[in-house]
Amino acid sequence: MSQLISETKKAYFAGFLDGDGSIYVQLKPNPTYKYGYQVAPYIVLFQSQKGKSNFEKLCSVIGLGYTRERRDGIMEYIIGRNDEIRKFLAMVKPYVLLKTEQVSLMLQILDAKEKVENLEDFKVLAKLVDRFRELNYSKKRKTRIVTP
Amino acid sequence: MSQLISETKKAYFAGFLDGDGSIYVQLKPNPTYKYGYQVAPYIVLFQSQKGKSNFEKLCSVIGLGYTRERRDGIMEYIIGRNDEIRKFLAMVKPYVLLKTEQVSLMLQILDAKEKVENLEDFKVLAKLVDRFRELNYSKKRKTRIVTP
Numbered sequence: 001m002s003q004l005i006s007e008t009k010k011a012y013f014a015g016f017l018d019g020d021g022s023i024y025v026q027l028k029p030n031p032t033y034k035y036g037y038q039v040a041p042y043i044v045l046f047q048s049q050k051g052k053s054n055f056e057k058l059c060s061v062i063g064l065g066y067t068r069e070r071r072d073g074i075m076e077y078i079i080g081r082n083d084e085i086r087k088f089l090a091m092v093k094p095y096v097l098l099k100t101e102q103v104s105l106m107l108q109i110l111d112a113k114e115k116v117e118n119l120e121d122f123k124v125l126a127k128l129v130d131r132f133r134e135l136n137y138s139k140k141r142k143t144r145i146v147t148p
Numbered sequence: 149m150s151q152l153i154s155e156t157k158k159a160y161f162a163g164f165l166d167g168d169g170s171i172y173v174q175l176k177p178n179p180t181y182k183y184g185y186q187v188a189p190y191i192v193l194f195q196s197q198k199g200k201s202n203f204e205k206l207c208s209v210i211g212l213g214y215t216r217e218r219r220d221g222i223m224e225y226i227i228g229r230n231d232e233i234r235k236f237l238a239m240v241k242p243y244v245l246l247k248t249e250q251v252s253l254m255l256q257i258l259d260a261k262e263k264v265e266n267l268e269d270f271k272v273l274a275k276l277v278d279r280f281r282e283l284n285y286s287k288k289r290k291t292r293i294v295t296p
Binding site: 007008009010011012013014015016017018019020021045046047051054055058095097098099 | 206
């Protein structure tokens with residue numbers, strides 16, 4: 001898809017992401033996962049419900065992820081699959097001006113996530129996820145116990 | 149300035165505006181103005197304080213308006229002068245995809261504002277401003293008394 005999207009459209013989405021978007025990774029406690037946590041990366045763009053239909057049209061241009069309406073009426077465009085996040089970031093990366101660190105860190109995390117073979121690898125991944133929290137919020141930092 | 153700004157940069161700012169920006173007009177009661185109100189148009193882009201220095205750099209690229217830090221830490225990039233709003237909108241208009249109605253209405257308002265010669269003209273202008281509120285919020289609508 002990204003081949004078919006014009007450079008100005010890619011730049012547009014980079015601006016949208018810098019302005020209103022969120023790049024983050026959740027480390028969700030989940031005993032069914034090998035190391036006790038699910039690593040869930042996300043890119044989310046937001047819009048008030050007023051522009052719903054235009055926003056949905058706009059997001060469908062990208063051909064990745066999905067939109068959903070929150071209970072408070074805010075529309076979210078969510079990209080959560082590794083391969084789709086990679087595609088989206090490849091598209092906007094040359095034009096992102098504010099969230100450059102988040103973009104790089106997310107790519108590092110996807111690499112690390114796909115390479116996890118043992119507990120040590122997982123700890124490296126969890127550290128990267130922690131850095132994300134520092135980057136986005138910089139305030140509180142939770143200590144987590146990685147179950148073997 | 150806008151001649152020197154690349155098309156992808158213009159598209160970037162269009163995306164930023166669609167995602168996080170605000171286009172609005174305040175009708176401020178002010179007895180020193182001929183018709184009792186000051187018509188104050190604004191374009192504002194927002195950013196958390198974390199990205200402050202990058203955001204300021206970014207906005208300085210445009211060469212219009214100014215940035216300020218609100219008490220709650222949010223950074224605002226504000227364009228409030230008629231001629232500067234026109235320049236900014238001329239730059240982003242071809243790439244705006246969501247706030248298209250707000251862009252058109254703002255241009256109409258600037259035209260009307262610059263042509264006010266009598267109370268009738270002012271009432272036309274005030275109607276346009278009211279339409280803005282409907283566009284942005286769609287809920288409550290205040291009735292205002294235009295002092296002659």
